[in-house]
Amino acid sequence: MTDIDPDAYIQGILAGNRRMIAKTITMIESRLVSHQQAAFNIVEQLLPKTGNSIRLGITGIPGVGKSTFIENIGVFLANKGHNVAVLAVDPSSQRSGGSILGDKTRMEKLSVHKNAFIRPSPTGETLGGVAAKTREIMLVCEAAGFDVILVETVGVGQSETEVASMVDFFLVLMIAGAGDELQGIKKGVLELADGIAINKADANNVTAVEKAKKDLEYAMQLIRPESPNWSTPVMTCSSVTKGGTRGVWETVMAHRETSMQSGEFKQRRRQQSIKWMWALVDDGLKKFFRENEAIGNQIPLVSKQVADGKLSPSVAAKQLLSHL
Ligand SMILES: Nc1nc2c(ncn2[C@@H]2O[C@H](COP(=O)(O)OP(=O)(O)OP(=O)(O)O)[C@@H](O)[C@H]2O)c(=O)[nH]1
Ligand SMILES: [Mg+2]
Incomplete structure (x- = not known):
């Protein structure tokens, strides 16, 4: 990759060429300054073709069902004709060997779907570094024609803040009865949420989920909404019965519609760019x-x-x- 012809990459990416997308992402992730610079140059020129996707961030404690949820909603969207890219921000992946998305069996159908592209978390020394790379990768995917970007992050530490600041809708997945502190009420994660979904609403868990929903709805009333036009809804879903997936997606679309009409959509993206x-x-x-x-x-x-x-x-x- 010493002699990198940016035009070949740009044309390849714009044509949706998977090999060119993957090679560019490898350069973004590279530790070599020459590769990083070549990648920045490519991304810079792709910029006019970016920004046209629906950016959805998903967080939740380990085991809440993020990957299974992404498989579920990803297949639902890909079958509808969307091109879906799945990215991850997992600063622990270097140490743990990659927990997020490492387990492709959780995304069995999505990983082989022709409309989907799944990329595990980049590694890096700092969370900021990992998040910055994911942002660049997101732009490459958008230029390549992916119109839905799903970003998974594990709900421990600061990675939620990073992901919330790169997406249009930040979804917090929860489970009933795991204890509020554990799930981030005290950490302020719920303040970042545009929507909450209590997962695993199936089998003999349904009653507990309904109770958790009521508790959370009450708790959310105590959090001052960031926008006067949107109050964070508490939804329920299950990747087993597949119930709720459509509802979550409809909520994402409703939020998009509302925030576009109020001008907050544009404003949020502008602020995110400045913050970045x-x-x-x-x-x-x-x-x-x-x-x-x-x-x-x-x-x-x-x-x-x-x-x-x-x-x-x-x-x-x-x-x-x-x-x-
Ligand atoms: N009953 C039930 N089980 C679920 C549901 N979604 C996920 N699971 C199970 O929960 C376990 C964890 O699911 P994952 O999708 O790997 O969870 P995750 O949040 O991605 O976990 P990490 O990547 O480790 O943070 C698996 O055994 C899933 O089969 C659901 O809706 N209902
Ligand atoms: Mg996972």
Whole structure:
């Protein structure tokens, strides 16, 4: 990939060529600066052809049924003629060997569907890095004609915030009786939700799900809605009976319609782009800072002085920053 002809990639991607899509994504994920730069160049030129998809983020604690849900809704949409790309943000995948989407058996039908494309989480040192790569991959998929992008993220840590800030609709999957704290009420995940679906509403679980739905509806009243035009609905669904999938999708479409009419759709995407730019600036600054030789030389000594209480953290920070 030393001699990369961007035009060949761009034409290939625009024509929906899977091999070109995959090769570009590999460059985005590469640690080689030359590959990353080539990929950025390609994505930059693809930009006018991006943005036309429905971006849906899905989160929930491990085992809630995210992958099975994505298989279910993905097949439903692909059968309707949508082109569906499934991406993931899983900062733990490097260590765990890839939990999210690693298990393709959960997406048995979707993974072989001609209208679907499934890509596991990129790896990276930081969550920010992983999320940034997923954003670029999303743009490539959009340019390639995928009109529905599903982004799965595991509901632990900060990855929900990252995914919420790259999608149009953020869906939180829950299960009945798992304990509210566990599922993120206290972590503020529900504040990010555009919709909540209580999953596994099947067999002898139905009564518990109905109770959980009532509890959650009550809890959601205490959270101030972000938009005056939308209050986060609590839905129920099951990947076993396949009940609720259509309802979830209709809710996503209703939200889209409402937010487009109010102008919030455009506004949200604009804010997301600005936020993304600043996240990249922050990352770049930190990298630049750490790689600066004069600063790097001082860090061990200054850190020791701070740890020993000989230098205050604020004076130390000022001292280090003065080298910029
Ligand atoms: N009864 C029932 N079981 C379900 C449903 N959806 C998923 N499951 C089961 O729940 C288990 C976990 O499902 P996954 O789809 O792997 O869950 P996940 O949220 O993707 O899990 P991680 O990727 O590990 O975070 C599997 O055994 C599924 O078969 C459902 O609607 N009803
Ligand atoms: Mg999964």
